[in-house]
Amino acid sequence: MTEAAAISTRELTVRRGRRMVLDGLNLDVEAGAVTGLLGPSGSGKTTLIRAVVGTQIVRSGQVTVLGEPAGSPALRHRIGYVTQSPSIYADLTVTRNVRYFASLYGRSGAAADSAIEAVGLRSHRSRLAGNLSGGQSSRVSLACALVAEPEVLLLDEPTVGLDPVLRADLWDRFADLARNGTTLLVSSHVMEEADHCATLLLLREGRLLAHVTPTGLRRRTGRERLDEAFLQLIRETGPADDTEARGEDR
Numbered sequence: 274m275t276e277a278a279a280i281s282t283r284e285l286t287v288r289r290g291r292r293m294v295l296d297g298l299n300l301d302v303e304a305g306a307v308t309g310l311l312g313p314s315g316s317g318k319t320t321l322i323r324a325v326v327g328t329q330i331v332r333s334g335q336v337t338v339l340g341e342p343a344g345s346p347a348l349r350h351r352i353g354y355v356t357q358s359p360s361i362y363a364d365l366t367v368t369r370n371v372r373y374f375a376s377l378y379g380r381s382g383a384a385a386d387s388a389i390e391a392v393g394l395r396s397h398r399s400r401l402a403g404n405l406s407g408g409q410s411s412r413v414s415l416a417c418a419l420v421a422e423p424e425v426l427l428l429d430e431p432t433v434g435l436d437p438v439l440r441a442d443l444w445d446r447f448a449d450l451a452r453n454g455t456t457l458l459v460s461s462h463v464m465e466e467a468d469h470c471a472t473l474l475l476l477r478e479g480r481l482l483a484h485v486t487p488t489g490l491r492r493r494t495g496r497e498r499l500d501e502a503f504l505q506l507i508r509e510t511g512p513a514d515d516t517e518a519r520g521e522d523r
């Protein structure tokens with residue numbers, strides 16, 4: 274693990290069903306920065322995030338977070354994880370949901386209100402979560418994670434289903450958090466969003482294709498558009514190796 278890394282994996286191997294999902298992955302995620310985890314659907318982004326949280330069965334290798342092995346009880350209050358599907362209470366209002374999480378982490382009602390504001394749900398704060406749209410529910414989930422003020426925030430596709438204005442606001446919010454020392458690992462399969470990240474981890478078929486800055490990726494490929502740059506990298510590395518392996522880890 275390098276000195277500035279908040280998250281490190283060494284030779285991380287994960288199989289799900291018969292598939293080798295992560296294949297000897299070595300990577301470092303810089304502390305106090307926004308790192309984008311990008312890759313095609315099925316490339317292993319969610320699996321990697323689950324391994325960092327400690328909820329993924331790992332076949333071999335190490336995952337270290339803030340100097341502790343992933344999944345350690347000591348990390349529980351230091352990591353926030355927002356899954357792709359919102360995990361909130363449908364029968365509670367937006368405010369009640371966020372205040373509940375605030376109370377779990379010893380935060381005030383004012384902190385809950387500010388998290389609601391940050392995700393653009395102020396005018397919906399008295400609505401039942403069950404009556405919200407998909408994008409709005411995701412934002413409640415995000416507010417519940419934000420209110421805990423974790424040192425490491427893992428966000429799995431947090432901008433899916435959001436309009437461009439909200440998306441831009443959220444990326445600004447992530448940048449603010451990083452400036453204040455939070456480590457963010459944000460997955461996306463939208464390469465346009467990569468420009469909001471200080472560095473990019475590009476995954477393909479469970480392998481790290483590149484660990485670069487957006488500028489570095491442009492320079493390396495000679496492409497201005499990041500989606501084209503990523504495609505170029507994929508072409509350079511040849512066809513995907515569709516590894517199937519026996520074993521039923523989940």
Ligand SMILES: Nc1ncnc2c1ncn2[C@@H]1O[C@H](COP(=O)(O)OP(=O)(O)OP(=O)(O)O)[C@@H](O)[C@H]1O
Nearest residue numbers: 289290292294313314315316317318319320321462
């Ligand atoms: N519960 C499971 N059992 C078996 N295989 C699984 C399971 N969940 C995911 N996989 C497989 O693991 C691989 C990686 O999945 P993962 O969800 O990590 O990808 P991803 O990059 O997050 O994809 P997406 O962008 O579509 O969310 C895929 O091939 C998927 O089919």
